Amino acid sequence: MRNFISLKDVENVQELVNEGIRQKKAPFAEQALGKNKTIGLIFFNQSLRTRLSTQKAAENLGMNVMIMNVGQDSWQLEMEDGVIMNGDKAEHVKEAAAVIGSYCNIIAVRAFAGLQDRAADYREIVMEKFRQYAGVPIVNLESATRHPCQSLADLITIEECKKVERPKVVLTWLPHFKPLPQAVANSFCEWVNQTDYEFVITHPQGYELAPEFAGNAPIIYDQNEALKGADFVYGKNWSSYTSYGQVLTQDPSWMITQEKMALTNNGLFMHCLPVRRNLKVTDWVLDNQSVVIQQAANRQWSAQAVLKHILKEL
C-alpha cells in the first residue's frame, strides 16, 4: 500500500481487517519493520484517540514519531496555488509538505472540513496537496470528507462482535447543536458498502450524505423503523451536505436511548468518540449496551495494520 487516504488506496479490505486482528494478538512482533523509520503526525485540528493510537501503533512497529500541531507548534499553511501570500499564512504547503517529507518516511495528516465551501472540502485539498508534494506515503487521520482509520477500526470491531454472519448495521444521525463534518459518516458508508452486511441509513430529511458515499444503502427517515432488528447501531451527528454545513434540526427525539435500543436485536451501540452524553446518546446506552471503548481501542490495531502495510512497501 502506498498511501492510506481513502478506501480507494486499499487493495483488499478483508485482509486489512485481518491484519488489524493479527496485530492485536502480537503487537510487538514486527518491530524490525519500523527500525530507523520515522512517521510525522501533522495536526491541523485537535485529537485524542487518533493522536495516541497512531503514535502507539507506530512505536509498536519500532518507528520514531514526530508530532506537530500546525499553527501552534508551527505557522499556518497556505493551501491555494498562485496566491500572493500577504495574509496570516506564512508558509505554502508546497514547501511544508516537501520539507516534512524530507525528514519523514510516512506523513499522517489530520485536517477537518471547513464546512464553508463544499466544493473545496470535497476536493480534499489538504490531503491532495500532501500526496502531491510530500514525496512519501500519506495517511489520512481524518480529512474533510473521510476518516478511514476510524472506519477500519469500526469494521474490526464489528467482525469481533458480530453474532451472525451478515449483521444488520444501522447508521443513525444524532442531534447536536454544532455543525460537524460528514467525514466519519461518509467513510463508514464507504467501507460498509463494500461488505455484505445489511446496511441501512437513517436521518432527518435534509441530512442526505453525498451520493458517492451513501451509495445504494436504503435511507429510512423513520429512525424507529430503521432500528428494528439492528445488530449494530452506529451513531453520529453530521451537518447537512445539501444545505452545506448547516444545522437543520436538533430534534432530541433522535437521541439514542434504552427505549430505542429495545427496538434492536439486542444491538450494540457504536460511536467514533468523542460523544456528548445525554445529548446524542444516554448514559444508560453507553454504560450498558455499547462497544465504544473496544472500538476506540481498536484504533491502535487499525493504525498498526495500515502502517505495517505501508512500511512493507517502503
Added chain:
Amino acid sequence: MRNFISLKDVENVQELVNEGIRQKKAPFAEQALGKNKTIGLIFFNQSLRTRLSTQKAAENLGMNVMIMNVGQDSWQLEMEDGVIMNGDKAEHVKEAAAVIGSYCNIIAVRAFAGLQDRAADYREIVMEKFRQYAGVPIVNLESATRHPCQSLADLITIEECKKVERPKVVLTWLPHFKPLPQAVANSFCEWVNQTDYEFVITHPQGYELAPEFAGNAPIIYDQNEALKGADFVYGKNWSSYTSYGQVLTQDPSWMITQEKMALTNNGLFMHCLPVRRNLKVTDWVLDNQSVVIQQAANRQWSAQAVLKHILKEL
C-alpha cells in the same frame, strides 16, 4: 504499587526514598523493565519539571512516552456524571480515561485545583475518575490537593542533605499576589508527618491547612520564632483553605531573606519551583543557601522510583 495518587498508595515510604537514591546512582540499569510499555502523560495544566522529569524517568526505564495537553492537543473533558453535555466539553472522562488506558500501561495526570469549590477540589474528582475508569495504574503529577512526586523528591533531598539524624523542618507560607493551590503544602505535610523529623508549620492566621494534611504538626504564627534552629526551610505560597481560594494577605515581611535565614541552624531553603524571586524569597537566599536545583533534579529519581515500583507489578 498499583497507583501513586497519594501517600496512601505507598506501602513503605523509606523504601521508596531509598529506591530513588538507588535509581540516581544507576539510571539505566533497569531498561528491560519498561520495554514495550507506554506511559501517557496527560496535562490539564502547564508544567516544566514534572513534564520533563517524568518523561526522562520513563525513558530511563525503557518506556515509550506519549504526552497530551488536554484542551489544546485534545478537547476539554467533562468530569461530572449524569449531565447533559451541551457545553464546551466534548468528551466525558469515562470514555477518555478508558480509551487512554487502552493505549497506555500507566497514565500520569496533572490537574490543578479550580479553587472555586472546596468540596469538589478535595474530592479529587479528576484523579478518582481516572482511577475508576482507566483500568491501568494512575500516577498523580499534581492534583487538586496533592503533589506526591514532589513530596518524594523533597524527602530524597532532605535525606541527601541532612546533617543530623532528626533535622528540624519548617514549612513556611510565602507571600504572593495570586491565589495558588494548597497541593504542594498539603502533600509535604502528609509525607513529612510520617517521618520522625521535627516538623513545624508557620503561616499567617487564616492560612491553616486542612486538618487531614496538617495533622499534629505545631503551627507557629510568628515566622521568626518558627525559623529558629531550622535545618530546612521549605517555602511555599498557598491560598486560604478556610476562606477557600482567597488571598488574605500579601504581607511582604513573610518573604524569606538573608536575615530570616540567619535565624536558622545554617538551614537550607527548599521550594518546589517555579519560584518568584524577590517576591517569595530573595536572590541572595536562592543563590547562596538553597537546594532548589538539587530538589528539582531529584524529581527525575522520584519519578523513576515510582514508575519502577509500578512497572514491577504490572
Added chain:
Amino acid sequence: MRNFISLKDVENVQELVNEGIRQKKAPFAEQALGKNKTIGLIFFNQSLRTRLSTQKAAENLGMNVMIMNVGQDSWQLEMEDGVIMNGDKAEHVKEAAAVIGSYCNIIAVRAFAGLQDRAADYREIVMEKFRQYAGVPIVNLESATRHPCQSLADLITIEECKKVERPKVVLTWLPHFKPLPQAVANSFCEWVNQTDYEFVITHPQGYELAPEFAGNAPIIYDQNEALKGADFVYGKNWSSYTSYGQVLTQDPSWMITQEKMALTNNGLFMHCLPVRRNLKVTDWVLDNQSVVIQQAANRQWSAQAVLKHILKEL
C-alpha cells in the same frame, strides 16, 4: 565542540560541513553515540523545520528527545536579573535552565528577537543565560541575532550545488509587510564571510546589517547590478538594524522574479523558509530555479553534524 551558539564555537567550519555531508550518506551509523543521552528542545517561538530536523537528527544519533514550548507547555520565563517577579513570568531562567540541564545532556533553544530593544536583542540574553546556568552544552535553534544551524545547512547546500570552485553568492533583501529579525541574514553573512566565495550583499538604503556580521562584504544598493553573474541568490527579508525593527519600505520591485534570475549565471535561489510566495519571490522561481527544499532537507544533516560533534565531547 562544547556549545553551538555562534560561529565562534566552531573550530573548523569546513570539517563541520564535511561532517554534515558524511551524516547524510550514513544517517544511522553512529547510534551508539547518543544512547541514553537526552536532548531538550526548548521553543520560545514557533518552528517547523528546526523542530522536526533537530528531533530527527538527534534520534538518528540514538538520542532521546524532549520538547517543550515555553509559555504553552510551561510558564513564561523571566530573563532579567534582580527584578521583583510580580508580573506574568512565573519562573526565572536561572532556575529553569539549571533544572532542564539536570534532565538533559544537551539543550537546544529557539528564542527570536523581540525587535523592540536592539541592545537587549544583540546581547543575546536568552542564549547567554542558558549557557551560563544550564551546565550542559547549548545549541542555538535561532536566537535574536543568529541562526547557525541554518547557516551550516546553507553552506552544505552551496557545497553540494556549486559548479565553480569560488561561486558568486548574493544575499538579497526581499520585501515583506511585517518586521522580521535579522538573525538569518546576520548568520549567513557571518558564515559566508569566512569562506572564499565571492560574496555581495544587496538591500535598500537603511537596511544595512550590523557591521560585526556584514564584515567587509561589498554592499550594492542596485539589486539588478548585484545579481549579475550570481551562482546563488540567497533571499531574505529583515527589518532595519539602524532604525531598529522598522519596516522602511515594502518596495515590490525587490521581489525575486524570473526576470531577475535571468540576470544571474543560471543561479539558484535559496531561502531558509518559510517563504511567502509571490510576495518575496514568485512561484516560477521557487518551482523552477531554486534549491529551497534541498536546503531545508540539509537542516537534518547540519543538526546531526552539530550534535555528533557535541556528543563526542560529552
